[in-house]
Amino acid sequence: MTSSRASHKKTVPQKRRRPQELRRARLLAHIGAGVAVIPTAAEKVRNRDTSYPYRFDSDFWYLTAFPEPDAVLVLVDGRSILFCREKNAEREVWEGFRYGPEAAKEVFGFDAAFPLSALEAQLPPLLADRPTLWHSLGQDAANDARIVRALNAVRGMARVGKRPPALIHDLRQTLDAMRLIKDDAELTLMRQAADIAAAGHLRAMRACRLGGFEYELEAELSYEFRRRGATGHAYAPIVAGGGNACVLHYADNDKRLPDAGLVLIDAGCEVQGYAADISRTFPVKGRFSAAQKDCYEIVLAAQTAAVAAIHSGAEFNAPHEAAVRVLTEGMVALRLLSGAVDGLIESGAYQRFYMHRTGHWLGLDVHDAGDYKQGEAWMSLAPGMTLTVEPGLYIRPAPDVPKHLHNIGIRIEDDVVVTEQGCRMYTHAPRTVAEIEAAMQSV
Numbered sequence: 001m002t003s004s005r006a007s008h009k010k011t012v013p014q015k016r017r018r019p020q021e022l023r024r025a026r027l028l029a030h031i032g033a034g035v036a037v038i039p040t041a042a043e044k045v046r047n048r049d050t051s052y053p054y055r056f057d058s059d060f061w062y063l064t065a066f067p068e069p070d071a072v073l074v075l076v077d078g079r080s081i082l083f084c085r086e087k088n089a090e091r092e093v094w095e096g097f098r099y100g101p102e103a104a105k106e107v108f109g110f111d112a113a114f115p116l117s118a119l120e121a122q123l124p125p126l127l128a129d130r131p132t133l134w135h136s137l138g139q140d141a142a143n144d145a146r147i148v149r150a151l152n153a154v155r156g157m158a159r160v161g162k163r164p165p166a167l168i169h170d171l172r173q174t175l176d177a178m179r180l181i182k183d184d185a186e187l188t189l190m191r192q193a194a195d196i197a198a199a200g201h202l203r204a205m206r207a208c209r210l211g212g213f214e215y216e217l218e219a220e221l222s223y224e225f226r227r228r229g230a231t232g233h234a235y236a237p238i239v240a241g242g243g244n245a246c247v248l249h250y251a252d253n254d255k256r257l258p259d260a261g262l263v264l265i266d267a268g269c270e271v272q273g274y275a276a277d278i279s280r281t282f283p284v285k286g287r288f289s290a291a292q293k294d295c296y297e298i299v300l301a302a303q304t305a306a307v308a309a310i311h312s313g314a315e316f317n318a319p320h321e322a323a324v325r326v327l328t329e330g331m332v333a334l335r336l337l338s339g340a341v342d343g344l345i346e347s348g349a350y351q352r353f354y355m356h357r358t359g360h361w362l363g364l365d366v367h368d369a370g371d372y373k374q375g376e377a378w379m380s381l382a383p384g385m386t387l388t389v390e391p392g393l394y395i396r397p398a399p400d401v402p403k404h405l406h407n408i409g410i411r412i413e414d415d416v417v418v419t420e421q422g423c424r425m426y427t428h429a430p431r432t433v434a435e436i437e438a439a440m441q442s443v
């Protein structure tokens with residue numbers, strides 16, 4: 001709102017602060033008299049003079065929403081200072097728009113902004129006489145070296161009474177804890193990513209045809225993600241036909257789909273840096289066989305049990321334990337294992353067919369920031385935490401495995417946000433046998 005309009009009112013409304021400004025204010029309050037230095041990611045060469053598509057650093061993005069490489073945020077004395085590339089008419093002809101410090105300050109709400117070239121000279125005085133430096137050591141080698149140079153420069157100022165920070169704190173612990181609880185702006189973006197990712201999965205299901213290839217389904221996902229405005233994939237997509245689904249990080253996506261088999265797709269898009277992470281498994285021909293359906297229903301029941309175990313105050317591991325129990329019961333029913341369920345869980349025998357965990361934090365990184373344990377204790381779930389729920393069943397051929405189950409690999413993965421009462425699943429792609437078959441018939 002403009003000040004002239006505001007002046008008609010008795011109380012002047014506060015300027016609405018961007019979520020990133022609020023996050024910076026929280027971090028500034030946390031570091032007190034200290035100073036924090038947070039660089040974004042560097043551009044990376046792919047081969048010769050071709051770069052990987054640029055992706056900012058998640059922590060930097062969380063605090064700034066500033067999209068350019070070659071930028072560093074410094075937090076000190078209650079102020080946010082950005083160092084970034086200068087305007088450069090010639091480079092902008094080749095590489096596109098750059099904000100430059102002046103516009104960056106205005107658009108992103110920094111207290112000050114300077115050219116990156118000024119950082120080397122400005123950093124030592126910014127560090128001098130601060131009790132604590134907050135820095136993510138080891139995250140970025142160039143930044144580590146810059147920090148060391150600045151600390152040494154301050155040490156060189158000893159004769160004029162300047163001292164470097166005596167303490168260096170790892171900033172990640174603080175930022176990880178902040179990022180673990182999503183604010184409303186983040187949840188909105190995560191829902192957008194989830195909606196687009198779900199549309200991509202639906203498109204891939206509908207496009208699936210006998211004789212098709214894994215990469216054709218990958219192309220459908222990519223098309224839908226980009227068509228709807230997502231940046232692209234949040235991680236390398238898995239499109240795995242038949243037994244390829246039993247390779248957990250299958251990435252080739254180049255084989256012909258087996259007519260009578262299943263296809264497992266694990267794919268999610270990124271929106272404004274936020275990831276969705278969805279897995280769906282469906283029959284190539286659009287109808288589950290009896291054996292495929294039996295296995296699928298077990299994984300779905302495991303997911304339902306896991307979701308039911310998620311609520312504020314529950315341990316992070318509760319959904320995993322719930323899923324493992326249902327999956328292990330299912331393995332016994334399918335004659336993959338024999339014996340008492342408790343014993344099979346205790347001994348880890350179930351891990352032959354379910355070897356990964358049931359979920360992880362989700363956010364700016366697909367395996368997002370945040371601790372899972374504090375000491376020996378699992379983290380307690382709290383409202384605003386976002387996580388995946390992704391049980392699976394992976395049956396590799398072996399002489400002791402019933403033949404009709406060979407090469408069945410299933411994962412069902414959805415994303416949830418923890419609420420006071422329980423959790424809300426916000427990924428909506430066909431999930432039950434009936435929903436999947438209906439979606440595939442309705443082409």
Ligand code: GLY
Pocket residue numbers: 235266267277360366390413
């Ligand atoms: N897509 C990565 C995962 O499911 O953890």
Ligand code: MN
Pocket residue numbers: 277360388390413
């Ligand atoms: Mn996942």
Ligand code: MN
Pocket residue numbers: 266267277278279413
């Ligand atoms: Mn996944």
